Amino acid sequence: xxxxxxxxxxxxxxxxxxxxxxxxxxxxxxxxxxxxxxxxxxxxxxxxxxxxxxxxxxxxxxxxxxxxxxxxxxxxxxxxxxxxxxxxxxxxxxxxxxxxxxxxxxxxxxxxxxxxxxxxxxxxxxxxxxxxxxxxxxxxxxxxxxxxxxxxxxxxxxxxxxxxxxxxxxxxxxxxxxxxxxxxxxx
Amino acid sequence: xxxxxxxxxxxxxxxxxxxxxxxxxxxxxxxxxxxxxxxxxxxxxxxxxxxxxxxxxxxxxxxxxxxxxxxxxxxxxxxxxxxxxxxxxxxxxxxxxxxxxxxxxxxxxxxxxxxxxxxxxxxxxxxxxxxxxxxxxxxxxxxxxxxxxxxxxxxxxxxxxxxxxxxxxxxxxxxxxxxxxxxxxxx
DNA sequence: CTTCCTGGCTAATCGAGTTAGCTTTTAGCT
DNA sequence: AGCTAAAAGCTAACTCGATTAGCCAGGAAG
Numbered sequence: 001x002x003x004x005x006x007x008x009x010x011x012x013x014x015x016x017x018x019x020x021x022x023x024x025x026x027x028x029x030x031x032x033x034x035x036x037x038x039x040x041x042x043x044x045x046x047x048x049x050x051x052x053x054x055x056x057x058x059x060x061x062x063x064x065x066x067x068x069x070x071x072x073x074x075x076x077x078x079x080x081x082x083x084x085x086x087x088x089x090x091x092x093x094x095x096x097x098x099x100x101x102x103x104x105x106x107x108x109x110x111x112x113x114x115x116x117x118x119x120x121x122x123x124x125x126x127x128x129x130x131x132x133x134x135x136x137x138x139x140x141x142x143x144x145x146x147x148x149x150x151x152x153x154x155x156x157x158x159x160x161x162x163x164x165x166x167x168x169x170x171x172x173x174x175x176x177x178x179x180x181x182x183x184x185x186x187x
Numbered sequence: 188x189x190x191x192x193x194x195x196x197x198x199x200x201x202x203x204x205x206x207x208x209x210x211x212x213x214x215x216x217x218x219x220x221x222x223x224x225x226x227x228x229x230x231x232x233x234x235x236x237x238x239x240x241x242x243x244x245x246x247x248x249x250x251x252x253x254x255x256x257x258x259x260x261x262x263x264x265x266x267x268x269x270x271x272x273x274x275x276x277x278x279x280x281x282x283x284x285x286x287x288x289x290x291x292x293x294x295x296x297x298x299x300x301x302x303x304x305x306x307x308x309x310x311x312x313x314x315x316x317x318x319x320x321x322x323x324x325x326x327x328x329x330x331x332x333x334x335x336x337x338x339x340x341x342x343x344x345x346x347x348x349x350x351x352x353x354x355x356x357x358x359x360x361x362x363x364x365x366x367x368x369x370x371x372x373x374x
Numbered sequence: 375c376t377t378c379c380t381g382g383c384t385a386a387t388c389g390a391g392t393t394a395g396c397t398t399t400t401a402g403c404t
Numbered sequence: 405a406g407c408t409a410a411a412a413g414c415t416a417a418c419t420c421g422a423t424t425a426g427c428c429a430g431g432a433a434g
Contacts, residue, residue, distance in 0.1 A: 215421065216423085217420090227422085228422095228423075228424080231424080237422065
């Protein structure tokens with residue numbers, strides 16, 4: 001029988017794509033096996049377990065996400081940087097729902113490699129906020145506020161929670177602008 | 188054999204409590220059966236399926252949540268009402284992680300009963316914002332902003348995502364105060 | 375006292391994850 | 405070109421959780 005030519009990285013990539021299509025929770029070894037053209041048990045030659053697959057997707061997703069965010073904010077500062085960051089955040093989350101969900105999985109205790117990629121996005125977030133010259137504690141407050149708000153918005157939107165017909169992008173802009181105003185006033 | 192004296196409502200309640208302890212995703216029919224002192228298949232005399240159990244927990248949770256929110260905000264208006272609402276939101280979500288997760292499950296299409304209880308909290312949210320006299324569209328923006336932010340904050344906090352040692356309650360207060368400022372300015 | 379519904383039980387099925395053990399490809403060497 | 409061993413597939417089989425089928429006892433209604 002001809003080899004499928006798989007590599008662990010290819011399996012993770014296919015898993016990420018599949019998770020975007022069917023949802024991270026509905027990602028199954030059988031489904032992924034079918035997708036890559038192999039019988040289920042054969043997948044175990046490339047990933048240790050379903051848990052390991054999820055972790056792999058998560059780490060890959062965190063990295064891709066951080067790159068997208070960094071790319072969006074580069075070369076800008078202050079409010080413009082925050083808006084760019086926020087827009088990239090929402091767009092990426094909506095385009096890659098499965099990956100985004102994987103992004104939210106906290107690293108297992110002691111998983112340094114995972115922690116490292118998880119911190120990437122946070123670092124970018126702090127960099128974006130650096131231009132506001134906030135004092136230490138306030139910068140942490142601001143980072144938490146922005147992160148919470150963007151995450152909450154994107155995840156509620158993805159869940160279809162915004163039923164009213166008011167334009168969602170307008171609401172998002174309002175939210176981000178409001179937070180920015182808070183960052184500027186409360187130096 | 189002595190009857191366990193179960194009723195569907197008691198099973199749902201026990202399920203909700205168990206979900207708070209082990210997490211909604213780890214709630215299993217076997218675990219719940221053990222908790223209520225019965226063999227697994229016997230549960231099916233009270234709930235149709237695991238999905239139905241989750242739905243039941245979700246509806247019960249949505250109702251309890253709405254009551255807690257309403258109770259917190261009653262008799263107050265403007266910024267004080269928002270702070271009270273926000274504090275109750277966070278406290279409830281952290282105290283009842285399993286129920287809170289159940290709260291986030293969107294109703295199935297056509298499930299009117301579920302939609303109704305789901306709308307309760309939203310209505311309270313709009314009531315809380317009513318005092319700001321915002322124009323129609325802006326009120327929707329504000330509601331979405333507040334809801335997103337509170338949900339995002341609570342769910343990230345519950346996931347242990349706030350590692351830095353800055354006091355989390357302070358950050359929360361900052362977030363809420365910032366949003367309120369935005370509601371007041373942008374009339 | 376008899377009936378019949380109810381709620382509990384055991385046995386059995388099904389699907390998803392995972393393991394064991396066999397076989398075939400194919401890279402790397404001679 | 406031929407040989408060898410690791411790699412990558414496969415089938416069979418096991419475990420666990422959800423669910424169904426069918427049996428049985430308790431106790432309420434008459």
